Amino acid sequence: MEASRTDYFSLGEPKPDSMKLAVERRRATWLLIAPAFVVLLGLNLFPIVYALYISCHYWMLARPQPPRFAGLSNYQELFFDARFRNSVLVSLKFIVLAVGIEMLLGFGLAFVFNTRLRGMATLRKLTLLPSLVMPLVVGLVWFYMFNENFGIVNWFWVVLGGTRVPFLTQGALALLSIVATDVWQWTPFVMLVFFAALQALPEYVYEAARIDGLSGSQIFFRVTLPLLRPAILIVLIIRAVDALRSLELVFMMTKGGPAGDTEVLPWYLYTTGFMSPDLGYAAAMAVLMLALVTILSQLFVRQLESREVTR
Amino acid sequence: MTVGLVRSKDLKAGVRRSAAAWPIGTLRYLVAAIFTGFCLFPFYVIVTTALKTETAIFAWPPVWNFKPTLQSFYNALFVFGGRSAIFYLINSVIISAVSTFVAVVLGAMAAYGFARFSFAGKRHLAFWILSTRFAPPVAFIVPIYLMVQKAGMLDSHIALILIYTAMNLSLVIWILRGFFSEIPIEIEEAALVDGYSRLQIFWRVALPLVRPGIVSTAILSAIFSWNEFLYAMVLTQSKAATLPVYLAGFSNSMGLAWGEYMAVGTMAVLPILIFTFALQKHLVRGLTFGAVK
Numbered sequence: 001m002e003a004s005r006t007d008y009f010s011l012g013e014p015k016p017d018s019m020k021l022a023v024e025r026r027r028a029t030w031l032l033i034a035p036a037f038v039v040l041l042g043l044n045l046f047p048i049v050y051a052l053y054i055s056c057h058y059w060m061l062a063r064p065q066p067p068r069f070a071g072l073s074n075y076q077e078l079f080f081d082a083r084f085r086n087s088v089l090v091s092l093k094f095i096v097l098a099v100g101i102e103m104l105l106g107f108g109l110a111f112v113f114n115t116r117l118r119g120m121a122t123l124r125k126l127t128l129l130p131s132l133v134m135p136l137v138v139g140l141v142w143f144y145m146f147n148e149n150f151g152i153v154n155w156f157w158v159v160l161g162g163t164r165v166p167f168l169t170q171g172a173l174a175l176l177s178i179v180a181t182d183v184w185q186w187t188p189f190v191m192l193v194f195f196a197a198l199q200a201l202p203e204y205v206y207e208a209a210r211i212d213g214l215s216g217s218q219i220f221f222r223v224t225l226p227l228l229r230p231a232i233l234i235v236l237i238i239r240a241v242d243a244l245r246s247l248e249l250v251f252m253m254t255k256g257g258p259a260g261d262t263e264v265l266p267w268y269l270y271t272t273g274f275m276s277p278d279l280g281y282a283a284a285m286a287v288l289m290l291a292l293v294t295i296l297s298q299l300f301v302r303q304l305e306s307r308e309v310t311r
Numbered sequence: 312m313t314v315g316l317v318r319s320k321d322l323k324a325g326v327r328r329s330a331a332a333w334p335i336g337t338l339r340y341l342v343a344a345i346f347t348g349f350c351l352f353p354f355y356v357i358v359t360t361a362l363k364t365e366t367a368i369f370a371w372p373p374v375w376n377f378k379p380t381l382q383s384f385y386n387a388l389f390v391f392g393g394r395s396a397i398f399y400l401i402n403s404v405i406i407s408a409v410s411t412f413v414a415v416v417l418g419a420m421a422a423y424g425f426a427r428f429s430f431a432g433k434r435h436l437a438f439w440i441l442s443t444r445f446a447p448p449v450a451f452i453v454p455i456y457l458m459v460q461k462a463g464m465l466d467s468h469i470a471l472i473l474i475y476t477a478m479n480l481s482l483v484i485w486i487l488r489g490f491f492s493e494i495p496i497e498i499e500e501a502a503l504v505d506g507y508s509r510l511q512i513f514w515r516v517a518l519p520l521v522r523p524g525i526v527s528t529a530i531l532s533a534i535f536s537w538n539e540f541l542y543a544m545v546l547t548q549s550k551a552a553t554l555p556v557y558l559a560g561f562s563n564s565m566g567l568a569w570g571e572y573m574a575v576g577t578m579a580v581l582p583i584l585i586f587t588f589a590l591q592k593h594l595v596r597g598l599t600f601g602a603v604k
Contacts, residue, residue, distance in 0.1 A: 025428065028509035032424035036417040036480050037436070043455070043477035044443045050454035112342045120339070123347045128594060130350050132583050134538040136558045137576040141353045144360065144569060150371045152356065158372075188350055189598065196595045234599055245447030248540050251559070266449040273453050274545060286450035297445035301438045304600070 048290060051283045059280035061273070067280070074284035084285070086260055087268035093175060094264055095243045098182040102239060103232075105183070106190025113191065114198045124195065131189040139252025142181040143168070146253070168254055174262050178249050186242075190235050197231035198224075230303060237300040241293055265289065357580060361573035368569045383570030384577075391568070394549070396575045399557040403579075406468055406553060407536040410475035415529050417476070418483025419521075423513050425484065426491035427499070437488070444481040444600060448541045459546055468551045474542050479532035482597065486531075489601045490524030491517060527593035530586045537583065554579045 055074055059067040078084050113124050130138070145152045146167040154164050167177045201224070209219045247266035250256060256263035256271070269289070273282030360368055362379035387396045425437050455474065464470040494517060502516045503509075518525075540555040547556060554575065561572045587594075 024509060026430075028513075029424055029428040029430050031510065032420040032428070032513065033436075036421035036440075036484060039417060039473070039477050040440060040443055040480060043474060044446060044451075047451050047454035047458065050458065051450070054453060054457070109342070109346055112339050112346075115336075115339055117336055117339060120343060123343045125588070126347050127350045129354065129584060129587060131598070132534050132538075132587050134540075134555060134558075134576075134579050134583070136538075136540050136555045137357065137579050138353070140558060140561060140572060140576055141357050141360075144573075145353065145356060150369050150373065152373050155371070155373050184349070184353065192595050193599055238599065241445045241447070245449055247449060251540075252561070255562070266447070269449050270452070270541070273456075279453050279457070283453045286453055289447060289450045293445050293447055293450070294442070297442040300445070301442055304441065305434075305438065 051286050051290070054280055055283035055287050057280045059278070059283070061277035061279050070280060074281050075288075077281065078284055078288070083260065083263070083268065087263050087265045090175065090261070090263055091244060091265040094179060094182075094262075095240055097176075098179045098186070099236065099239045099243050101179070101183050102187045102190045103236060105187045106235075107194055107232075109187070109191040110194030110198055113195050124192070127188040128192060129188075130185045131192075133185070135185070135246060135248035136252055138181060138185050139249045142177070142184070142249075143253045146177050169258050171258060171261050174254050174258060178253060178262055181249055181253070182243065182246075186239060190239065193231060193235045194228065197228055201227055230307060233303050234300065237296055237303070241296050241300075244289075244293065244296075354580070354584075357573050357576050360569055361577045363570060365570060383574040387571040387574045391571055396554075396557055396578065399552055399554045399575075400578060402468070402547075402551055403537060403553040406471050406475065406551070407533045409468075410472045410479065410536045411529050411533040413472065414476045414479040414483050414532050415525060418480050418528070419487050419518065419525065420513070421480075422484045422487035423491050423517055425488045427517075437484075440481050440484055441600065442481075443477075444485075446478075448478075448539070452541055452545055455542070456545055466547045466550045466552075470546055471543060471551060471553070474546075475532075475536040475539060478539070479535055482531060482535070482600065483528045485600045486528045486593075486597055487521060487524050489596075490521040494520050524593070527597055531594075531597045534583055534586060537579075 054067075056070060056072065057067040057074075058070045113120055146154075148154060148164055148166045148169070151167070153167065157165060165173065168174050205223055205227070206219065209223050214222065245266055247264065247270060250262055250264055250267045254262040256267045265285070266289075269282050269285045272278055272285065276282075359377075359379075361383050362381070363374070363377055364380055364382065367374045367377045389395060421440075425433065459465055459470045462470075498520070499512050499516055502512045507515070538555070539553075540559070543553045543556050544559055547553065557575055558572060558579065561568070564572070
């Protein structure tokens with residue numbers, strides 16, 4: 001069905017020179033798609049296979065001995081590695097907290113901005129800025145603002161009547177500070193996606209709901225929420241994967257400390273691979289991470305696939 | 312929650328609603344203004360810290376009124392130990408620009424192929440390309456490091472350019488595929504009848520028609536390349552090091568050189584702010600891969 005609509009070149013088929021046209025069509029397809037395909041093959045598919053290979057070896061960076069086959073022992077080791085378990089747990093906490101807060105805040109704010117009041121469009125455009133800023137600079141500025149001795153967050157806190165807080169050096173607080181930073185950067189993005197989705201909702205559905213005598217909360221739960229479901233899933237998956245893979249904030253603000261309280265999985269992987277430096281072990285972690293991301297990205301793909309069919 | 316459901320048209324139309332709108336409208340303004348202020352405040356901190364003297368940077372309570380100085384910028388660019396930030400800036404510009412150009416050229420070609428031709432396995436290929444958007448750099452860094460090392464391309468511009476091209480291809484292909492399929496097919500059919508070859512149609516007819524899409528995908532790609540940290544950190548040391556690599560050096564400054572690093576941070580953020588305003592319209596579409604328009 002899709003083919004008949006998109007492949008307009010079949011128009012030329014019945015002509016006498018159809019064979020020539022078909023050959024040209026095939027050649028054009030190949031020429032257009034191949035370069036991008038080759039780049040992705042070399043820098044996406046091949047590294048995955050290579051990571052699998054590395055993960056089955058004792059593979060130390062910058063050692064004279066060649067890598068030695070190790071079977072699945074790297075994975076076995078991971079299973080008993082308390083530090084690995086801790087990092088998975090920290091990542092999980094980080095994702096649930098940060099993405100959860102971003103989703104709730106962004107969702108509510110989308111309704112606030114969904115109006116034609118004068119000036120709201122300008123404000124909305126300004127809120128977009130955090131999502132495009134270099135994460136490392138975000139880490140730098142929040143590191144400064146969270147400073148115990150001269151940070152502005154502490155100053156606000158003291159003005160409100162508190163005493164100075166060591167935000168980035170005290171156990172659970174450090175992770176919460178990183179969560180807050182992530183919330184600052186990504187809530188606007190979530191809000192903008194929900195805003196766009198709200199704008200795209202058809203007006204007639206609401207008219208019908210009103211005619212049917214649905215109350216405000218009924219309209220929200222039975223009309224708006226179901227219609228926003230695809231947008232909710234899409235932004236949830238994007239945010240979850242991006243939160244899972246980012247390590248810039250940790251790099252800039254805590255370096256995984258204090259005592260591993262902010263050691264997220266990407267940070268543990270990075271330090272294992274390039275500071276320990278045990279590439280085989282890091283690759284085993286990478287493979288597990290890839291498996292997880294693949295599952296999440298498949299959910300995303302499904303979501304988009306189903307939309308393509310209905311479109 | 313009812314409040315949120317009052318649609319824009321209703322606000323203008325119904326008298327009953329507009330009477331109810333004023334306290335709600337004010338509340339909207341208040342919440343929106345606080346949120347916008349929250350979003351913008353760190354930018355204020357970046358720029359003002361870069362413009363403060365060292366004493367003002369470490370002052371408690373924070374100094375709000377101060378005489379701006381360009382000393383930190385001057386230090387970062389001309390004095391500060393090691394290489395000048397200009398060097399990293401130039402690398403960032405080269406690598407972002409070239410990788411964006413390559414990604415847009417290759418991506419536009421593939422996008423056109425996906426939008427206008429049919430072939431076996433097309434859907435699978437398209438969705439595989441989409442899924443590469445989620446590739447976590449930290450999971451790829453180990454194999455990619457060894458690949459780059461074996462190719463003898465550590466600390467080279469070309470390695471980062473290739474990697475960033477691959478990183479941005481899924482974005483370019485998916486966004487432009489949408490733009491291409493929105494072109495009325497009759498235009499290209501007419502060109503075919505006029506005797507254009509298929510590649511000529513792509514180059515001379517279709518490509519000029521999706522210029523807005525190309526501009527926004529190019530800007531987004533450039534931003535992603537510009538901001539990328541992990542590959543740059545691991546794969547470059549001096550010759551091809553980009554701005555994030557410079558900023559990563561902050562941890563070696565013993566937490567003292569705030570002004571200088573904020574000055575470089577300002578330089579890293581400013582171009583993005585300018586681009587963002589140029590981009591506006593297609594941003595959400597771009598960031599969600601056309602899933603939300």
